[in-house]
Each structure stands twice: as structure tokens, then as C-alpha cells.
Amino acid sequence: MAHFDPNARPFSHQWLNERLAIDTLKRVLSTEYWIPKNINFLWAMGMILAATFGILLISGIFLLMYYLPDTKQAFDSVNYTIMSEVGYGWLWRHMHGVAASVVFLIIYIHMFTGIYYGSYKRGRELIWLSGMLLFVTFSAEAFSGYMLPWGQMSYWAGMVITNLFSLGSLDLQGLVEWIRGDYVPGQAFLGRFFMLHVLLMPLIIMALIVLHFGTLRIPHVNNQDGEEIDFEAEAEKWKAGKRKESKVIPFNPVFLSKDVFVMGVYFIFYFYLVFYHFEFAMDPVNFDPADPLKTPPHIYPEWYFLWSYEILRPFPKDPGLIAFGFAQVIFFLLPFLDRSPNVAPASRRKPFRCWFWILLVDMIVLTIMGKLPPEGIYTTIGTVAAWVFILLWVALPFITKMEKPIRGAK
């Protein structure tokens, strides 16, 4: 058995160290967790996501105290009880709604940063995959949360999305009813999505966040040049006091100081939205109570689902579903579809550079077309953009195969 000093005062440093190895933990997770020096503010997006998730969790706990998961009372518990009767209930709700939208903006920035700098390549595949699992669970969390106010858009988006599970011509109405617990969204549906939103999904997300951090520890964070750094050697330099020569910095306090600064700027932006510009995150249609007898003229998901919705929409039923399924899983395969050994920013990888910017612009086009009514020119643009998306991914292995190795990449 380990050695426990009988004279150590309870909860003293020594006492804790013997039992919890706090010095080792601090070293491994913080003061000697090495981060490359050559980074920009985009490397702070992970911490910003963690902070935003914290905001969602805390504001969610406050909302949970007054929310009633009952189809007859849900709407008023949100729009009256929380908004008018509970002290600062409006603040928690607006913080929750805005954070739910902004978290996806940051997720997309975080993802495209990873794609641009090649941070999913050999050694870092699990970072990418666990991140994609987080993207999927955040999507499920966002969708289930959107059901809870039981407004018109909750109801009809719930109807449309659960209908997808009939899988087109397979016409699996039984499966759809099994998911809903009823023929149409009703009490069983609301109760299930409530459970998913406040318990199961947050549990999975928290576990995945731990996994995501874990996958990062051994391969370390990428850097602006995709340079392969010998972290042990560079860490020795730092410890020897060569702060300038060393290519790495400790997570705490050096990297953290920049993270906290970026977070401060982010919070100004976030709270500006919370107080003065929250409408974009709270669709007006959802301020009409759910009415099963009245379909809204335009049904659209929140902005962060629009690009994949638009991949579903321009095609006939079955091909549309296949394209939609393709869009949902294809990002997972990125580390395996990219056949180039180069770990470098897209700007230095010739054909891939074009691929990256076309993908980004194409997804923005899909997002905008996904919101617009599917008529005339918008359908045409949407169809072309959906095909471009699919073809980009089909082309990826070929264009990355053609890429010339740079800087002695193997």
C-alpha cells in the first residue's frame, strides 16, 4: 500500500497529495500540459465552447425549476411563468436561447478551423471523431430543447423531423409512431423529448467532452503551420527558462491567459446578443402556441440545421433522404477521405485550398437557401449547392491523393 504519513494534517497539501496526487494532476492537466506557441485566437474556441456549455447548463437548471413538460401548460410555463413571474426568468431564458444558437456558430468555427489547419490528420483522428460525436449530440440536444416551449414551430418541426424516420418509400409509419409514442406529436412525445433534453443528452455530452479532452492530451494541439513539434524536447527548453526559444507554452497560465482574454471579448458579443439582439435565436413563429390544425406557411429548422435540411429538400423523397443521410455522416469520414500526408494550413495545400473555400461558401449558400421558400431560383441554387456538396466529398480522396508532399511529410 502507498505510504500515508500519520502526522499529516487532514486536508493539508501533503494529506491531499498522498490521497489524490494533486501535484501530479496539476502538472499533467495544467502547468505541464504543453500547447504550441504558434497559434491564433481560433485555438481558444474550445474553451469558449466549454464556457458556453456551462452557461447552457446553469441557465438550463434555472429554467428547469419552472418549466412544465405538459402539452397544456408548457407554452405558458415558458412564456408567462418564466418570462413574467420568475425574477430574472427572462434573463435565464434569453441566455439559454441565445447560447443554444451561438454555441453552433462557435462549433462551426471550431470545425472549420480544424479542417483548415488539418487538425484531424494522423494521430488526431480521435479528436476529430469525438468532436463530431459532440456535434451530433449537441444537435440532438438542440432539437429536443426546441420542442419544449411547445409553440407552432416546436410542434411542426417535431412533426417533420420525426416523419423522416418513415424512411421515404419504406413508409415505416410504425417506426414513426414508436418514436412519437402516438400518431402525432403529443404528451408522450413532449415527455420523451423533455427527458432527452434535460437528462440523457446532457449526460452523454458531458461524457463526450471528457473523451474529447482526453483524445487531445497525447497528440497535443495542432499549430498554425501544422509543424510536428517534439513536445518533450521543447518542454525541457521551457523548464530551463528558455521562454523565447521554446516552441511550447504551458496551458496554465500562459495559454489560459489568452483564452480568458478571448473569452472576455466573446462574452461582450454574447451578452450584447442576449440583451439587444436575441430575436434571431427565438423564432417569432414559436410564440404562437402549438396548433395541430394549423400548419405554418413556412416550416424551417433553426439556422444551424439549414444546410443539411437544404440537402434533403431539392431532391425527390428517397434520393433526398439518402443525400440527407450522407450529409449527416460524411464529416465523420474526413480523416480517412483526406489521403494527403500533409499537415499544413489549407493555404499551403494547393487543390485542397480550393476545396476548403468552396465547401465553406457552399455550406453558407445551402444554409441561406434552406431558410428561403423552395420556389423558383432558390430551388435551382439549392439543388446546385447540394450537388456541389456531394461532389466535393466524392472528389476529396482524389484531389488529396494528387497533392505533393510538402516539408518531408511521409
Next chain:
Amino acid sequence: MKELKVLAVVVFFTLVTYWGVEPYAHSVMHKHVEGHDFKYPDLKMPAGIKGNPENGKALAAACVGCHSIKSQNMPAPMDPVAASGAYGVNPPDLSNAGAIYSEKFLFDLMKNPAHAMKVEHKFKTKPHPMPPMAGDDQSAADLVAYFKSIAPKEVTPKEAYESACGRCHEMRYAKWTQIGEVPKTKMDIKTRTDIEALKFQEKLATYKQNLAKYMGKLPPDLSIIIRARSENFLETFVEDPQSQLPGTAMPRVGLTKEGYELVRKRLEEVGDPSKPKREKVGPIVLAYFAVFAFLAYLWYKSQWKDLK
């Protein structure tokens, strides 16, 4: 600096996406209707005509056959439920009509109610429940002058809402029903039953049935309509419902700009009660994070000063 360039790229693509899914998409989905500032250019009042309130008062004796003018101690001949049975909807109290409705609208209303309210499409084969009250321009002007002479100087947002909207539109977040405020009643402790409340609910249900029959469907509750519709929609819809929803059964109510402003205020204080608090707390929170970001910047600079 490189980081600022990266930031500019991120901001640019974020703003393009925002513009596309918010202002642009909404401008495509919702037709924009130009309002007329509640001036009702389609309604005319002959120039040079001057109403005589004394004559109007005499003519108004006919009004109280259906309407109340409570400020002049003239009660309604029927209770709201019976009135809704007779007319479809409870005719409004006219005490503040001269204060919140447009003069041109009232003038036209005296002569041809369905025309003034733009509901002629509903009354092609049957008469409007309100008969024309004035055969000639002079008596119409006299009636308008009378209502203006008895109009109170101040109308509260709540009163304006109740007069102009409240007989068709419930507002449950303000405990308002089409037949008045929900009365405070007590439950009987032995039977756990509140008979008075149930009786009120029965009356309300009857009223709603009559109203739904008259309008085609029950008009919506307006508790948080301020957040469910855009400012432009609400304003132009109230000014002229047909401009936004052609064929709708909702009548033009003929509010003045000031009258609409009162109604809008009521919709806002019930539907968006946190607005004053938001405006108070917002600057404090932003200032806090500005200081936070500044201090964090100093920390960052001190940590990174000898790294390059």
C-alpha cells in the same frame, strides 16, 4: 496583424450567413406592406363641414339601443353574452371612441359601417349588425363631434386595448377575457369547488361560441403577439387587416396613430414585460465584461511579453 485578418474572415462569413438567414430570408417570406400612418387615405370627410355636438348628442340616443356610454351614465342594454347572441360580438362602449378612433373613420362608420371597417366581403347577402346611423354628412359629422366632445383627455393603454381589441381578443397573461377581467372568486372549502368561477367560464364559453360563429373562427389570444409578429406586420395589419390577410374577417378598427400607439404599448407591457429591465441590466453586464476583457488583456500581455 495576422490575428485581426483571421478575425475579419470569421466575422465576414458570420455576417453573410446572418444576413441571409435573417433579414434577407424574412424579407422574402413576409411581404412588406407600406403603411399609411393611420391616415386612412381611402376615407374622405367633406371639407368645410362642421359637426354640432349638441345635435350629435340627440342623435346618439339611437346608439345606446345597442352600445353603452358609461362615462355619460348610459349602461348597455344587454350583458355581453346576450349581446353576442344578438349581434355576434358585444358592441363596444363608446365613452372613449372619440379619443382613440380616427375622425374620418368614425364619420364613414356612421354612414356605412361595413365600408368603414372593410368587411363588405362578409356582408354581401346579409346586413352588417350595425345599421347606418346617419343618412347625411351633417348628422354623421354631428355624431363624430359629440363623441369627440365626451372623449376623455387621457386613455390608458389598457383601456385602449379593451375598447379596440378586447371584445374579440383574449389576453390570458393579463387575465383579460372577451367579457371582461376574470373575476376574483373563492373556492368552497368543503367541496373544493369554485362555482362562481365555473359560472364565469360557462358565460365566457357561450360568448366565445357566438363570437367564433360570427367571425368564422375564434380570434387569437394576443398575450404575446408582440413577439410572434413583426412590428411592421402588427402596425399595417391593425391599420388595414385586408392589406396583410386579404379576405380576413377582422374588421379595420380605425385607430388613430396615437390610439394604435396605446394598443401597441399594452401588447408590449403584457407580451414583453422584461423590456425595461433588459434596458437597465444590459449596460451593466456589458460594462462588467468590458472591464473583464480589459483585465484579461493585461494578464495575457504580461504572460506573453517575453515569448517572441
